[in-house]
Amino acid sequence: MALLRTFLLRLVTTIITLFGVAVIVFVVIRVVPGNPIAMMLPPGATEDDIAQLQALYGFDKSILEQFIIWLSGVVQGDFGTSISTRQPVAGLVLNRLPATLELSIISLIFAVLMGGTMALLGTRYRDGKAEGVIDVIAGMALSIPDFLWGLILILLFGVLWPVFHISGRISPALNIDFSTQFYLFEAILRLRFDVIYDLIGHMLMPALALAIPLAAIIAQLLKQSLKETMHLDYVTLARTKGYSEGKVITREALPNAVLPTLTLVGVQFTFLIGGTVIIERLFSYEGLGNMAIDAVINRDLPLIQGIVILFALLFTLVNLTVDILYVVLNPRLRNAR
């Protein structure tokens, strides 16, 4: 009962959030200078031609009228037509979504693995030199933003020692028909190791660029809460039972120490998804973020709206997932009302 109520409440707040995002985006992109229609037409177009085309796309109406028309379409699943490509926005956006999702999820996995390892090692060898080294590494990783990491990685592994692909998502020479846009997950399911290898070779650097700052945050916060947990009585009791320090950390302390980190990772993951916009551009990775930049350059208003709404939806879904995970991992919340 309580769970259902929570769920319905979340659904309502999600809808309100998305509506708010839609209003802001709709108004802002129409207020900033730059006429999308003028950009479509060749330089010699007359005022009359522009006005005609504007009427065709409905840009001659007031913002409120445009919004109502757009919203009534959205409710029916129609997000309008892209101005630059003349294709339905919904199809364009959904086609690119898997690429960005794969990149974000792989980045998150990297970040959790790297940050988690650093936190566990730092706790195991706490108050020693090893912890100092980890703190320094984490500090450096955190003080350099993701796009700069992208450039550093391109210089290191794309130019100086070219072992990874620096652009694109998959080698064009690789002739394979995917039935979905989830290339990596599909390749894994079909056990096409050559394809997996190629995809990872492309994805590794952008994913690392996104993951490194988040890994540093995870390392610092998780190590902090692990170290606090290590002083608690049940951890001491586990030690007297004969468990090794490593087991004590992973088995007794970790399940409790992970909770505050989880909340933060949720918030940071939404930032990571935001970071894909620049990183995808940097690595010419054909995802939503790359498409978003093109859409802004072309003043493709319907497409911008579609992408932003989708990003907003992703963020709320991430937050919902974190909340659910939190309840799953924390038995004290499970039967609380």
Next chain:
Amino acid sequence: MTAYLSIRNLTVTLTGGTPILRNVSLDVVAGQVHGLVGESGAGKSMIGKAVLGTLPRALTISTGEIWLDGVNILTLKPSQRRQRIGAIAALIPQDPLTALNPSKRIGPQITRRLVDILGWSKQVATARALELLAEVQIPDPVRVMRTYPHELSGGMRQRILIASAFAAEPKLIIADEPTTALDVTVQKQILRLISDMQTRHSTALLFVTHDLGVVSKVCDTLSVLYAGKVVEDARMHRFFMRPIHPYSAALLAATPTYTDPTGSLTPVSPKVIKAVEQEIQEHDMRARQ
């Protein structure tokens, strides 16, 4: 009588050299309860921690021997020491509210170490846990095994911790102020339970407390500690009849008597404190030579 725990000349110091325990020696014999009394900060708990290998990182054992069932554990390699302590000794902690892992069910918290450290089968461990939960008078043990700590009261949790401590039939149990964190009404029951369990399993029990009233109820022998030094080692009856050391006598006199409602509390007199401080200084001087 075999001493399951013999501590010989144990000195523990803070990094920098300040002694926390000074040349402590004591024996805990099979089937008997040895009390460890003293004011807060006297180092009572540190003795238990030294034995169980859970001293805070800032403390180091500088000299001494800790014989656990015939083996000086300080000569063992860390991993061997840990396993020997886990197999032979157990702890009943002070605060039952913080001594159980909040994210794990009760069952595994009792059985996991039996399986992991002692190599029991899961079925045997579970059966053993149920048996012990019944022995510590927990109603409906099967259900309790599936609950989380936050669903149980402090008294229940302390019973579970006692059951868990006895689960592997350890030769030595260290009870570190096991009733201090509990309600007064529950304290008595838990005290009796620990005492009964100890007698039934003929375990050697090291009972750390600041409460002489508690000591008189459960202990056979006791050590009085002041500033990390044992000032008196005695059998129970003799101690309460005529304590030898002036500090012990003062400590005994300071115990409030509930039979005299008008009686005021007697503090340990400054003269006695001065004398015992003097003694400790002399001990440190001798130790330095």
